Amino acid sequence: MKAVRLHAFGPAENLSYETVPRPAPGPGQVRIAVAAAGVHLLDTALRQGAQGLPAPLPPLPTIPGREVAGTVDALGPGTDPAWLGRPVVTHLGFAPGGYAEHAVADADRLHPVPDGLDPAQAVAMIGTGRTTLGILQFADLGPTSTVLVPAAAGGIGTLLVQYAKNAGATVVALAGGPAKTARATANGADLAVDYTTPDWADTVRAHHPGGATVLFDPVGGATARTALGLLAPGARHLVYGWSEGPLTLTDAERAHLTARRITTRTVLGPAMLEAVGTPDPLRTLETRALAEAAAGRLRPALQRYPLARAAAAHRDLETRATTGKVVLEPRQR
Known part of the structure; x- marks a missing residue:
């Protein structure tokens, strides 16, 4: 199968598109023919x-990617045979392997892809969507809310704008450049x-x-410092x-x-996981996110790339040249 591998830590050019053996699922696992992998x-x-990350550095060589649908x-x-042939989406957690034509996942972390969602949309919701809903637990939005959304054309920013508008809030979207502000306006922002x-x-x-x-606030730095001066008394700054x-x-x-x-x-x-209040908070957020997308509320x-262009996807993401969730497709339409 084709996969993207990393042999040495470093720049995006270190990502190599190669032929590697197809993985075999172990006990309680499935193999997924990947249609979309989140970046x-x-x-x-x-x-x-980089050091100090919320995920451990993988041993090299590695196939990156932690979000897949297929x-x-x-x-x-020992895996339930009912899974065979089903469209599924999953977050692989700390186990990479998503940037490939096939990936192995634990069956107990699978979600069926809801009707009406394509694999790329499902991948966006299993990672970016679950994080968005986790953030929103702390916002308490309603018709009297006025929200500032930096990076409003990004994956999370797009969903925050939609959710806030659904809650009746006034939305001020902050985005870099006219193309991205136009996207934020089309997404429902009152001011971009x-x-x-x-x-x-x-x-x-x-x-306002x-x-x-x-x-x-996903940005920090000078932008956050300026944005804090635009807040009303009693406002919340959610980082x-x-x-x-x-x-x-x-x-x-x-x-x-x-x-x-x-x-x-x-x-x-x-803080996010404790606020969910269920035994498996990540799965709870994933389920909620998929349901919101299936209902059309989010x-x-x-932004789709062929799997072979994973290095370009990384470069574009790092330089803020992307809009929305970046997704790799092994068999891009």
């Missing part, structure tokens, strides 16, 4: 060999602002002088990424936020 920003950090074409010993322009904060302030009640680097504030700025009752909370990791934005 996550964490994949790019793992490829670089059809079950083989069963391991190009935050690569120097006066972007003035534009937001002119339209009372301030926003929620800031969804789920640091693509621009850490947010640095002076003691005076922190005191100002405290005086205005603006709270900052990192919502990934244990519609993932996708």
Whole structure:
């Protein structure tokens, strides 16, 4: 089979499209003929060999990728035969192997692909969708909410805009460049602002002088620092990424936020899982995300690449040249 392998940590060019043996499922496992594999920003950090990540570095060589959808074409010993031939989607957890024509997964982590979703949409919801719904547990959105959504044309940003609009909130989308702001507007944002322009904060302030009640923050850095100045008293700053680097504030700025009752909370990791309140919180979020997409309430934005162009997909994701969820397709239409 064809697969993308990494033999040495480093740049995207280290991803190699190769012929490798097809894997065999073990006890309680299935093999999936992969139709779509998700690409996550964490994949790019793992490829670089970065330290301090929420996932361990894999032994090399490795086939990256932790989100796959396709059809079950083989069963391991003791696996329920009802899975054979079924369209499924799964998150592989810390076990990579998704960037390939076939991947092995534990049967107890499988979800049937809901009717009406293609494999790429299902892959987007099993990872990006579950994270989005986990973040939203801390937002309490409603008709009186005004939300700021940086990276609004990205995979999570797209879903946050849709969910907020469904809740009746006013949505201010922040995106980089006119093409991405146009996408955010088409996605339902009430105001879409190009935050690569120097006066972007003035534009937001002119339209919403009372301030926003929620800031969804995947960027950190200078953008988050500016966005905090656009929040209303009592607002919530929900952090789920640091693509621009850490947010640095002076003691005076922190005191100002405290005086205005603006709270900052990192919502990934244990906090997100504890908030779900079920024995298997990740599976609960996955199930909810797939149901939201199947009902048409959440519609993932996708950028599709052939499997052979995994290196290009990584480069584009790292340079913010993508919109929506990045997906590799071994047999791209």
